[in-house]
Amino acid sequence: MSTPFVVAVDGPSGSGKSSVSRAVARHLGAGYLDTGAMYRALTWWCLESGVDLGDADAVVAAARELPLAMGADPDEPGVHVGDVDVTEAIRSSQISGRVSTVATIPAVRSELQLQQRDLITVIGDELGSVVAEGRDITTVVAPDADVRLLLTASEDARLRRRTQELHGGTDAESVERTRDEVVRRDRDDSTVSSFLTAADGVSTLDTSDLTFEESVAAAVALVDAAREG
Numbered sequence: 001m002s003t004p005f006v007v008a009v010d011g012p013s014g015s016g017k018s019s020v021s022r023a024v025a026r027h028l029g030a031g032y033l034d035t036g037a038m039y040r041a042l043t044w045w046c047l048e049s050g051v052d053l054g055d056a057d058a059v060v061a062a063a064r065e066l067p068l069a070m071g072a073d074p075d076e077p078g079v080h081v082g083d084v085d086v087t088e089a090i091r092s093s094q095i096s097g098r099v100s101t102v103a104t105i106p107a108v109r110s111e112l113q114l115q116q117r118d119l120i121t122v123i124g125d126e127l128g129s130v131v132a133e134g135r136d137i138t139t140v141v142a143p144d145a146d147v148r149l150l151l152t153a154s155e156d157a158r159l160r161r162r163t164q165e166l167h168g169g170t171d172a173e174s175v176e177r178t179r180d181e182v183v184r185r186d187r188d189d190s191t192v193s194s195f196l197t198a199a200d201g202v203s204t205l206d207t208s209d210l211t212f213e214e215s216v217a218a219a220v221a222l223v224d225a226a227r228e229g
């Protein structure tokens with residue numbers, strides 16, 4: 001069996017990681033792994049089962065026991081915890097508002113990073129290639145990936161995109177309602193991962209002034225160059 005082709009993508013909220021990574025995975029016929037969804041699913045499970053998010057030991061124990069199933073289809077990347085389909089529920093503002101509390105516990109990160117490496121191996125072995133995205137994939141989870149890409153975009157562009165997605169418009173009030181979900185969360189998350197500037201060997205793609213299609217084309221060009229080289 002040949003070694004799987006791995007694409008690692010990081011970036012702040014609203015930079016386009018999920019949508020661009022899914023498009024790249026479709027282009028490659030690869031599997032897709034949304035590592036942020038794993039932190040979200042753990043947060044959902046803790047809230048559902050009454051685990052106090054302030055009790056780091058309890059959250060770590062929950063991370064070890066989490067009955068998580070990650071779908072790898074970029075067209076339909078479902079997330080299940082036990083029998084429950086949490087794909088939609090983990091995108092709620094309740095989860096977005098609390099996920100950083102979970103994701104900034106170092107031992108939780110170590111546990112989920114282990115699970116993410118295993119998933120990248122399993123998906124890669126099955127499909128031949130995998131696109132994994134998050135905050136620390138290029139640096140910690142898969143630093144040896146064949147392609148390592150940091151997506152960036154101005155705060156203004158990221159806020160506008162997320163507001164459009166969540167509220168269907170970009171009036172001033174909706175933008176303010178979204179600010180906590182983007183700006184505050186990135187500030188908290190960046191205390192434990194370095195996803196605002198590219199590490200050595202990581203390519204940066206600034207999507208601020210690109211259309212979605214242009215972002216995908218630029219990412220695909222990088223991936224194709226690495227495949228051919």
Ligand SMILES: Nc1ncnc2c1ncn2[C@@H]1O[C@H](COP(=O)(O)OP(=O)(O)O)[C@@H](O)[C@H]1O
Binds near residue numbers: 016
């Ligand atoms: N140039 C662009 N690059 C990437 N996404 C863009 C661009 N312009 C608009 N978007 C939209 O912004 C949103 C980005 O969301 P998402 O991919 O979930 O970002 P992230 O995973 O980084 O939080 C999507 O709805 C996407 O269609």
Ligand SMILES: Nc1ccn([C@H]2C[C@H](O)[C@@H](COP(=O)(O)OP(=O)(O)O)O2)c(=O)n1
Binds near residue numbers: 018036037193
């Ligand atoms: N590899 C990762 C992925 C996500 N996280 C954290 C940081 C984020 O606040 C949450 C949710 O990530 P997610 O990628 O779903 O967030 P956005 O879609 O970018 O808004 O998880 C992380 O710490 N490390």
